[in-house]
Amino acid sequence: MSNAAVIIELDGTGIKEANWGMVTMARMGGTPSEGTGDSKAGLIACIMTPVDDSMRSELESYGISTIVEVVLPQGLETNPDVSARALLSAVKAHQVSSVYGLSTALGKDLLPRMAALAGSPLVMDCFEADARTGMARTSQYSGKTLASIKMTGERIFFGVKPNSREPEKKPVSAEILRFDASDTAIQGLRVLDVQTGDQGKAVSLAEAEVIIAGGRGMKNAKNFDILVQCAEKLKAAVGASRVAVDSGWVPYAMQVGQTGEKVSPKVYIACGISGSIQHFAGMKMSGMVIALNTDENAAIMANCDYYAVADALEVIPAVTRILENG
Amino acid sequence: MQIYVCVKHVPDSAANIHVIDDIRIDPNLAFLLNPYDEHAVTEAVKIKEQHPEAEVIAVCLGPEDAENTVRSALAMGADRGILVQTDSIFDSIETARILHQTITDDGVPGMIWTGKESIDAEGMQTMFRIGALLDCPVATNVVQVALGDNKAVVDSERVGGVVYTYELDLPCVLGAGRGLNTPKYPTFPDVVKSKKKPVKTVSLDAGASSPDGASMKVVKLEPLIQTRTPKAMTGDPDTIAREIVTILLQEAKVIS
Numbered sequence: 160m161s162n163a164a165v166i167i168e169l170d171g172t173g174i175k176e177a178n179w180g181m182v183t184m185a186r187m188g189g190t191p192s193e194g195t196g197d198s199k200a201g202l203i204a205c206i207m208t209p210v211d212d213s214m215r216s217e218l219e220s221y222g223i224s225t226i227v228e229v230v231l232p233q234g235l236e237t238n239p240d241v242s243a244r245a246l247l248s249a250v251k252a253h254q255v256s257s258v259y260g261l262s263t264a265l266g267k268d269l270l271p272r273m274a275a276l277a278g279s280p281l282v283m284d285c286f287e288a289d290a291r292t293g294m295a296r297t298s299q300y301s302g303k304t305l306a307s308i309k310m311t312g313e314r315i316f317f318g319v320k321p322n323s324r325e326p327e328k329k330p331v332s333a334e335i336l337r338f339d340a341s342d343t344a345i346q347g348l349r350v351l352d353v354q355t356g357d358q359g360k361a362v363s364l365a366e367a368e369v370i371i372a373g374g375r376g377m378k379n380a381k382n383f384d385i386l387v388q389c390a391e392k393l394k395a396a397v398g399a400s401r402v403a404v405d406s407g408w409v410p411y412a413m414q415v416g417q418t419g420e421k422v423s424p425k426v427y428i429a430c431g432i433s434g435s436i437q438h439f440a441g442m443k444m445s446g447m448v449i450a451l452n453t454d455e456n457a458a459i460m461a462n463c464d465y466y467a468v469a470d471a472l473e474v475i476p477a478v479t480r481i482l483e484n485g
Numbered sequence: 486m487q488i489y490v491c492v493k494h495v496p497d498s499a500a501n502i503h504v505i506d507d508i509r510i511d512p513n514l515a516f517l518l519n520p521y522d523e524h525a526v527t528e529a530v531k532i533k534e535q536h537p538e539a540e541v542i543a544v545c546l547g548p549e550d551a552e553n554t555v556r557s558a559l560a561m562g563a564d565r566g567i568l569v570q571t572d573s574i575f576d577s578i579e580t581a582r583i584l585h586q587t588i589t590d591d592g593v594p595g596m597i598w599t600g601k602e603s604i605d606a607e608g609m610q611t612m613f614r615i616g617a618l619l620d621c622p623v624a625t626n627v628v629q630v631a632l633g634d635n636k637a638v639v640d641s642e643r644v645g646g647v648v649y650t651y652e653l654d655l656p657c658v659l660g661a662g663r664g665l666n667t668p669k670y671p672t673f674p675d676v677v678k679s680k681k682k683p684v685k686t687v688s689l690d691a692g693a694s695s696p697d698g699a700s701m702k703v704v705k706l707e708p709l710i711q712t713r714t715p716k717a718m719t720g721d722p723d724t725i726a727r728e729i730v731t732i733l734l735q736e737a738k739v740i741s
């Protein structure tokens with residue numbers, strides 16, 4: 160039993176972009192520097208929807224050799240406990256010893272359920288994950304430390320932080336198998352309602368490649384529109400400091416930091432944010448940090464990749480204009 | 486109904502963390518009740534106010550000092566506490582097993598609360614493991630709860646603000662999220678009263694953890710040191726904006 164499987168997440172239009180970095184990680188192991196290359200065994204993708212030709216060729220282009228369509232009981236597709244039980248049966252049936260999923264809104268409700276039902280170890284939010292050694296790396300103590308965690312057991316689970324690895328293609332051809340889990344029963348948990356709120360259609364913070372975040376320096380709720388407009392051009396998500404949330408300018412779901420979302424975009428643009436320890440706890444895993452602040456002595460200016468002593472309310476609209484008109 | 490609240494003794498988030506022996510943190514710092522567990526205790530006490538027959542029991546696995554954390558929960562209104570005393574560090578598989586064993590040895594849980602995560606290990610899974618052991622439903626990041634006839638209706642908020650409303654059979658395990666309530670911080674008389682409340686200390690018997698090979702062990706812990714070297718962008722807003730676009734295009738390659 161040495162198969163690896165990835166759980167593919169979907170969005171309204173098909174397979175989420177964030178999956179491909181995870182698939183690459185599952186194929187190659189955790190660290191690009193290891194250089195051991197692709198593992199010989201094929202990679203299984205579990206997907207909770209019928210797979211059409213375009214999905215199939217996308218999955219094939221990233222090295223998926225077996226696609227398992229997991230058929231859920233009709234009407235219970237949003238029940239995370241039912242999905243977890245169905246997926247667990249599917250991975251057991253395919254002799255899967257390591258399971259990769261995304262540490263996203265869905266993954267955080269799904270992967271711990273699966274690992275708990277299986278009695279198996281799980282590391283959430285890992286940015287390195289290697290099935291061959293059972294090693295995962297994640298941050299602990301509010302981003303103050305990095306932990307290397309060794310998992311042992313018959314089956315291990317990785318919750319992979321989006322954007323942890325650059326996707327790399329590796330074309331193969333795949334067979335499609337069906338796993339009928341339509342008889343999975345409800346066990347004490349029923350979904351009464353799902354409210355998407357206004358965040359539903361915007362780019363999610365956890366998965367965004369680019370985040371533009373605003374703090375006290377944005378001065379009011381209205382000025383966050385400036386960030387939203389720029390974010391639309393960049394396909395970015397909009398984040399906020401706790402001050403912006405506590406002032407009532409934006410909802411709590413947008414808060415980045417120790418008591419908010421922990422994010423890992425490729426680029427984090429901080430507008431009018433001073434860079435407190437608690438804010439850093441949520442965004443220090445970002446690839447590149449760009450800071451716009453009127454105070455050259457703000458903490459963030461000494462702990463970023465690019466900074467400008469400037470008014471964010473003037474710079475960001477200029478960025479939007481350039482993206483619009485070139 | 487017995488309501489158990491699992492509380493964790495964690496380092497103060499404002500404290501500086503020093504790594505020793507490459508594998509653990511220097512424990513000479515301020516520890517307190519995990520912030521998300523404060524929401525859990527507060528909610529359990531609120532439920533007791535509506536259901537006076539209920540009993541709220543704080544359960545903690547931790548070192549001798551963790552009695553302070555149990556006492557904090559008592560000062561916030563829990564009726565009594567249980568400290569499973571140990572100097573060892575357990576992974577969440579073992580922790581859930583020990584907490585489950587302790588709770589079922591003590592009584593008959595109608596509800597078990599935890600925080601949605603602990604701010605030290607940030608594992609986000611102990612509640613699900615307790616639920617699996619008790620064979621009962623689980624919801625995490627709970628921001629609203631209403632008790633019905635042998636049922637709980639809860640709002641569970643996913644990251645990004647999407648809210649799932651679940652109905653769970655009792656007993657159930659719930660992970661408290663920040664939006665659930667505003668923790669009621671104890672007054673001085675609360676603290677005095679809590680000193681008289683019973684805390685049972687049990688020592689860990691080896692039988693509690695039955696190792697079947699499934700484990701996760703921190704093999705290395707390193708301070709996260711920032712290695713960014715800030716470069717200045719200068720000029721008028723338009724010039725800075727052009728430079729940002731160039732960086733996004735050429736260096737970060739996030740736009741094309």
Ligand SMILES: Cc1cc2nc3c(=O)[nH]c(=O)nc-3n(C[C@H](O)[C@H](O)[C@H](O)COP(=O)(O)OP(=O)(O)OC[C@H]3O[C@@H](n4cnc5c(N)ncnc54)[C@H](O)[C@@H]3O)c2cc1C
Nearest residue numbers: 374375376400401416417418419431432433452453454471
């Ligand atoms: C237990 C605890 C948990 C916390 N959790 C979080 C958390 O999760 N997330 C979080 O963010 N905070 C958190 N905080 C709060 C944190 O300590 C800071 O208070 C907060 O991050 C500061 O927000 P800020 O940077 O927006 O505001 P400030 O620190 O006031 O900074 C505003 C910055 O904007 C600059 N500025 C003003 N006008 C402009 C302009 N026009 N253009 C450019 N720059 C401008 C100023 O120079 C200043 O640097 C927590 C605190 C505690 C105690």
